[in-house]
Amino acid sequence: MGKLFGSSGVRGLANVDLTPMLACKVGLAVAAYANAKKVVVARDTRVSGFMLQDALVSALLASGSDVLLAGAVPTPTLAYATRELGADAGFMLTASHNPPQYNGIKVFRPDSLSYVDQDQNAVEQTVSSGAFRLAPWQNLGKAIHVDAADLYLQMAFKAVKLQKRWHVVVDPGCGAAYNVGPSMLKAMGCKVTALNAQPDGHFPARKSEPNAESLKDLSAVVKALDAEVGVAFDGDADRVAFIDEKGAFVNFDRSLAGYGAYALKRSGGGTVVTNVEASMCVETMAGAQGGKVIRTRVGDIYISEAIKQSDAVFGGEPCGAWVHPQLHFCPDGPLSAALMLKALEEENKTLSQFIEEVPEYITKRENLSCKNELKYKAVEALGTLLKSAFPDYTDFSTVDGVRLALKQGWLLVRASGTEPLIRLTVEGETEAVANDITRKATELIKKQVEAGLK
Ligand code: MG
Numbered sequence: 001m002g003k004l005f006g007s008s009g010v011r012g013l014a015n016v017d018l019t020p021m022l023a024c025k026v027g028l029a030v031a032a033y034a035n036a037k038k039v040v041v042a043r044d045t046r047v048s049g050f051m052l053q054d055a056l057v058s059a060l061l062a063s064g065s066d067v068l069l070a071g072a073v074p075t076p077t078l079a080y081a082t083r084e085l086g087a088d089a090g091f092m093l094t095a096s097h098n099p100p101q102y103n104g105i106k107v108f109r110p111d112s113l114s115y116v117d118q119d120q121n122a123v124e125q126t127v128s129s130g131a132f133r134l135a136p137w138q139n140l141g142k143a144i145h146v147d148a149a150d151l152y153l154q155m156a157f158k159a160v161k162l163q164k165r166w167h168v169v170v171d172p173g174c175g176a177a178y179n180v181g182p183s184m185l186k187a188m189g190c191k192v193t194a195l196n197a198q199p200d201g202h203f204p205a206r207k208s209e210p211n212a213e214s215l216k217d218l219s220a221v222v223k224a225l226d227a228e229v230g231v232a233f234d235g236d237a238d239r240v241a242f243i244d245e246k247g248a249f250v251n252f253d254r255s256l257a258g259y260g261a262y263a264l265k266r267s268g269g270g271t272v273v274t275n276v277e278a279s280m281c282v283e284t285m286a287g288a289q290g291g292k293v294i295r296t297r298v299g300d301i302y303i304s305e306a307i308k309q310s311d312a313v314f315g316g317e318p319c320g321a322w323v324h325p326q327l328h329f330c331p332d333g334p335l336s337a338a339l340m341l342k343a344l345e346e347e348n349k350t351l352s353q354f355i356e357e358v359p360e361y362i363t364k365r366e367n368l369s370c371k372n373e374l375k376y377k378a379v380e381a382l383g384t385l386l387k388s389a390f391p392d393y394t395d396f397s398t399v400d401g402v403r404l405a406l407k408q409g410w411l412l413v414r415a416s417g418t419e420p421l422i423r424l425t426v427e428g429e430t431e432a433v434a435n436d437i438t439r440k441a442t443e444l445i446k447k448q449v450e451a452g453l454k
Helices: 020-033 049-062 075-084 117-129 148-159 180-187 216-224 252-267 281-288 300-310 333-347 351-356 372-389 431-453
Strands: 009-013 038-043 066-072 089-093 102-108 143-145 167-171 191-194 229-233 240-243 271-275 292-296 314-317 321-323 362-369 395-397 402-406 409-415 421-428
Touching: 020 049, 020 089, 020 102, 020 117, 038 049, 038 075, 049 066, 049 089, 049 102, 066 075, 066 148, 075 089, 075 102, 075 148, 075 333, 102 117, 148 180, 148 333, 167 180, 167 216, 167 333, 180 191, 180 229, 180 333, 216 229, 216 240, 229 333, 240 333, 252 271, 252 281, 252 314, 252 333, 252 351, 271 281, 271 300, 281 292, 292 300, 300 314, 300 321, 333 351, 362 431, 372 402, 372 409, 372 421, 372 431, 409 431, 421 431
Parallel strands: 038 066, 038 089, 066 143, 167 191, 167 229, 271 292, 271 314
Antiparallel strands: 009 102, 089 102, 229 240, 314 321, 362 421, 395 402, 402 409, 409 421
């Protein structure tokens, strides 16, 4: 059996990779691992959600665990409810931003963090060994419905008080935030125009992954209605994307860096967490507030873990997954949207003015072919070579691939997880710097790949 769990839980094509049988096994294995007496189960709007939910819930009841059914709500709502309701585990049926034919199971701990590698490995072992716990008939679990959305919205109203009546266009993309997203902002006093806010597991309106291309309609509506902000979420609403008051898509790195600086300013310094791929504008902005930046591997669980460990004030990935640790530890799209409005209010800025303060650097990406059996070794060997080629480096990290921070930029070399490729990412303060780093690093990688073939 191959590896079930990735960094975002179990993920695959519904009824091909992820079948009701597998959902059952994962449910039984987690119930045994967490010694679960009470769990919360939610799903996004995908067509396969009900099928997988029924299988999962059946297994959980068979294990003797009571199940609180939260329905179709965002992943952060499920994670928050898991902690607030004192459950032993939370299950989110979602494939996040993937196309509609996919689904997945993401598991959360009682502290609202998703399962880390160690938890997932233990569950995976139980799935393959089949050492499940089945309860005697007198001790089967019971399933009841729970209003997790209400619990979550109450937390949000307490946390974010807006003074201004913002005109916001909200685009949940027919996903899990179809209700919670517009409702939250409306209840906070915003004038809300909702777009693609009907739950539809075929994602007919746009791709579930929010980016400049998939949010063209949202941009046009923000502009046409003269609204102040546009916000969009991915399928399970743990990511947020913004459109400014001019109808322009806001670069993910710059919104992350800008909000990070605001969070540091509010708390009088501290730490911000991001991953190895994010722009160095995160450091530039954090540094101006006297803050520190910790960089993790790619994957939102690593961000949440590092935030908890380092007591950071904020953290996020440049795909729009932002974590606000004062509230819970799961990336949260709707809450990020509300908190961004609060930041704009306090800074007395429009969204484009807020973003303009963040420097824009030049990014270059290269994919270099390298045999699968060689790619990890080649990347490992490149560490020493890169250090001697760039002797003035300011930081060296192997937390995910090889990353070198330089005076006017940085470079990251990673082996592709799925393809016979080595991926190079470079950022520079200017075009010339970025080109220079790219040229030098590309040469070295090619040389290393050739040496490996001999
Ligand atoms: Mg997601």
